[in-house]
Amino acid sequence: MPKTSGTIANNNGTNLEVFIENLLAKHGYSPIHSNKFEAARYLQQPIYSKQFMVGTSIYESDLFCDFILYHPEKHPLCLVIESKWQESKGSVDEKYPYLVLNIKTKSPYKTVLLLDGSGYRPQAEKWLRGQVDDKLLHVFSMAEFQKWTNKGKI
Secondary structure (H helix, E strand, O other), rough: OOOOHHHHHHHOOOHHHHHHHHHHHHOHHHHOOHHHHHHHHOOOOEEEEEEEEEEOOOOEEEEEEEEEEEEEEEEEEEEEEEEEEOOOOOHHHHHHHHHHHHHHHHOOOOEEEEOOOOOHHHHHHHHHHOOOOOEEEEOHHHHHHHHHHHHHOO
C-alpha cells in the first residue's frame, strides 16, 4: 500500500525527533514520562520529556512542546526544543507565526527551534530567524544544532 504524503511527513518528523533524542542521550540526558517531569527535576540530573504541556495556546487550547529538558547547571529553568521538518512544499510556512506567537507570549520557557528538510520557503526561514530574541533563542538546521550541542550548550 503506498504511503500518503502525511505518513511520509510524520515518518520524517519522527526521524528528526530521533536525531534530537540521540543527541540528548549523548549529552547525558535521561528520558522521563511527561507526567513525571516536574517531580523528576528534584533529582538534580539532566532529564528530558516529549510532548510536555507548557501552557495554554493563543487559541486557549493545551499547548504542548516537542521536547523539554532540564539540566541543573545549564538549564535550571528548563529549555524547550521545537522540531519542524518539511521536506516538500506545503502549508508549514503558515504554521510558523502560530508557533512563534505561542513561544513568545504563552510558553514560560526559553526555546530553540530545529528547522530542516528544505521544503519551506526561503523567505519563511528568513522570517523565523529574524524572530530570535530572549524567548526564541535560536533557529537551527540539523547541522547547526549538532555544532551547538557539540559545544556543550545542552
